[in-house]
Amino acid sequence: MTSSASHVHHDGHGHGHVHGHTHDHGDTGQDDSLAEVLDLDAEIFAPYLTSVTARIAELAGDGVRHVVDLGSGTGTGTSALLERFPHATVTAVDSSPAMLAGLVEAFRAKGLGERVRTLEADAGTGLAGITDADLVWASASLHHLDDPATAIDGIRAALRPGGLLAVAELDGMPHFLPDDAVADRPGLETRCREALDGLHAEQVPHLGADWGALLTASGLVVEQERTERLELRAPLPAAAGQYAHAVLGRIRGAVDGLVAPADLAALDTLLDGGPADVRHRDDLVVRSTRELWLARRPAAAA
Template sequence: MTHTHPQTSPPGHHRHDVDGQAEILDLDAQVLAEHTAALARWLPVQEPPGRIVDLGCGTGAGTFTLLDRFPGAHITAVDISAGHLQRLREKARARGVEEHVRTVQADLDEADWPDLGAPDLVWASASLHHAAHPDRALRHVHDLLPPGGLFAVVELSGFPRFLPEDAPEDRPGLEERCHEASSRLHAEHVPHRGADWGLKLVEAGFAVEGELTVAVNIPGSDNKAVGAYALGSLQRMRRSVADALPAEDLAAIDRLLDIGGAHSILRRDDLAVRTERTVWAARRTA
């Protein structure tokens, strides 16, 4: 985020991988647009923020949702990927809002952050769990905001599910086994996924004003991008869990990924995006 909004990329990331990741982020934004907008509407803002920072912005899902919600705002979009930021700038020009968007390439794990201005609102969606030092990042945000400033942290419960539990017919439960393998890998490499962000925010000096969990269940029949989203997501998951699954499961995944084959995931009419998203709204009080 991955889920699909990673704040960092592995060293030596190839251009093809970056492009593929950007495409997944764009599909994620398209499929989850209504849910993201609902989270933005829920934010307990006291007045429309004039300046916003989007941390780990990816290709701009949060940036443009926030601009739709607060059209007068100016947003500083921060990400480690130059390619993602370039795509975000292109979107801003296409939408005619480039004067409202500034991009900053930065690694949120660095001890010193670049100048991000004086925001009224900081938004971090599916980015903090990728940080090696999230507690330090939270303290950075606390120091960045003025008293009364709002910090919104959005996280997913995990990688989305797309297939029914009894699918595919030749290897029922395949997706769940992939998730179990992925969770074992993430426990080692992304230890902060699933953290208690409410507690971490309090420890960083924030007052948590609200927490909202939204269930996501989007049938493929309601959104034509779900098939492409499922395909791209499963391709990325296959690469990450290839060494942790038996050959029979890998063969079943490959049949799903063969877009020209009879078992292609794009031929299924039972796909859906199922996950949960939680947002914490925290305020700097002093």
């Protein structure tokens, strides 16, 4: 039951997982652009997601029947976990009705509607009577919650004794561009990223929290902790340019007013379909750091 936590740094190729982090609720356009980023991210970094679900299966064993996807978004994790655990059903929990509606439609279209149910809820306030989850998957969602410590207590209560919580987080937006991507604005992406980090510090203060400590404080036993620094270089997957465009478009929206007008104009040249547009460039390198914690609710004392 008690295992030591391992911490592995890995500079890998072909793995990763990335999200936008602006506040999206109640704004359909923002939901749409987030949905696009989430789906492209899952496509580009599919090998990483596959490796993560394999790691989960090693600890969870064959008996996984009920999975909760907490902050499910478009269902990238739901999809990967349905495939990994063919006898499982997934409860997709999200506070965004638009995300859940899209998810339901997508899984119905794939013929998997019977294996997915949805729960529209603030995941920070408990999981509506769920007490039998074999696995809770929380990818890029816990940092959105107002009070993650209370939320983790709620997750613990939703897990059966012996059940697993997988927390996947990331260090912010991915990087794509060389320093001189726009000749007269060197360092453009770094400045935008710094502006975004400042915004995140205000809007999503739990981004980068010490999740291992929070899980332990809630009485969960952290069995694995991994950090992977991911880097994709040419030849990139076909969707990489569109992914860069979707992410940088969201960054453009978030940093409007926070960076110099000349930087905004330079960002526009990367997005406007012209010769510098990220969808046409051959100098993109996709870099992102992903973290994973796997923690178990201890089995009940005999």
